[in-house]
Amino acid sequence: xxxxxxxxxxxxxxxxxxGVAQHIWVCNEHGALLFDAxxxxxxxxLSNNLDxxxxxxxxxxxxxxxxxxxxxxxxxxxxxxxxxxxxxxxAPQGCTELFALVDTFTKxxxxxxxxxxxxxxxxxxxxxxxxxxxxxxxxxxHCGGIKDATVLNKIPAFGYRxxxxxxxxxxxxxxxxxxxxxxLVKDADLxxxxxxxxxxxxxxxxxxxxxxxSEDLAKEIGKLAKEYILIHKGKRKxxxxxxxxx
Ligand SMILES: [Zn+2]
Numbered sequence: 001x002x003x004x005x006x007x008x009x010x011x012x013x014x015x016x017x018x019g020v021a022q023h024i025w026v027c028n029e030h031g032a033l034l035f036d037a038x039x040x041x042x043x044x045x046l047s048n049n050l051d052x053x054x055x056x057x058x059x060x061x062x063x064x065x066x067x068x069x070x071x072x073x074x075x076x077x078x079x080x081x082x083x084x085x086x087x088x089x090x091a092p093q094g095c096t097e098l099f100a101l102v103d104t105f106t107k108x109x110x111x112x113x114x115x116x117x118x119x120x121x122x123x124x125x126x127x128x129x130x131x132x133x134x135x136x137x138x139x140x141x142h143c144g145g146i147k148d149a150t151v152l153n154k155i156p157a158f159g160y161r162x163x164x165x166x167x168x169x170x171x172x173x174x175x176x177x178x179x180x181x182x183x184l185v186k187d188a189d190l191x192x193x194x195x196x197x198x199x200x201x202x203x204x205x206x207x208x209x210x211x212x213x214s215e216d217l218a219k220e221i222g223k224l225a226k227e228y229i230l231i232h233k234g235k236r237k238x239x240x241x242x243x244x245x246x
Pocket of ligand 1: 062
């Protein structure tokens with residue numbers, strides 16, 4: 001977990017690892033927004049003693065499993081504790097996996113839901129406000145296969161710029177190198193950038209251009225902001241267990 005304290009916003013990177021899960025809690029004195037809800041999000045919110053009453057909305061960068069996998073548990077928990085407040089859920093228009101998940105949940109518990117879910121299908125640069133925070137979605141380039149695992153199609157994916165009083169932060173979401181990413185990050189107080197690949201040298205060019213950043217490219221982008229944190233690291237060579245030969 002990584003914690004950042006700005007003048008008017010605090011950020012808890014609850015967990016982030018490529019292909020596993022990601023969830024980031026962004027908070028001010030009025031409330032909190034959760035960016036992505038990967039596997040384990042409920043456990044991570046509880047073990048960090050964060051207040052569910054402060055949660056004013058959930059925002060998704062895209063629909064890959066490591067970003068949406070924990071939503072069912074989180075919604076189940078909110079239902080169990082009897083949340084009353086409407087919960088807005090924001091995601092890029094066309095984010096199939098996420099909206100299907102929300103529809104399934106609300107259908108299963110149609111008669112016993114103590115709160116409403118407000119589905120917000122976002123267009124690029126459609127600004128919205130939560131707890132006084134101004135949030136702007138920036139379209140980023142992130143490809144993934146839905147129908148055919150071998151074809152990399154562009155999926156709806158956003159990075160977000162969050163501004164409140166003296167602070168602005170940028171969350172890249174999953175993205176390859178693209179011009180919109182530079183705009184998103186430029187002059188932010190804090191940029192939270194994915195660095196899935198260890199390095200660009202030796203990495204598949206198609207992946208760098210269509211799917212993910214490498215650590216060196218993420219640093220280059222990060223320098224456009226006042227401060228940056230690299231997240232969403234994937235499997236690193238040093239983490240591969242060493243097997244001794246007999
Ligand atoms: Zn992804």
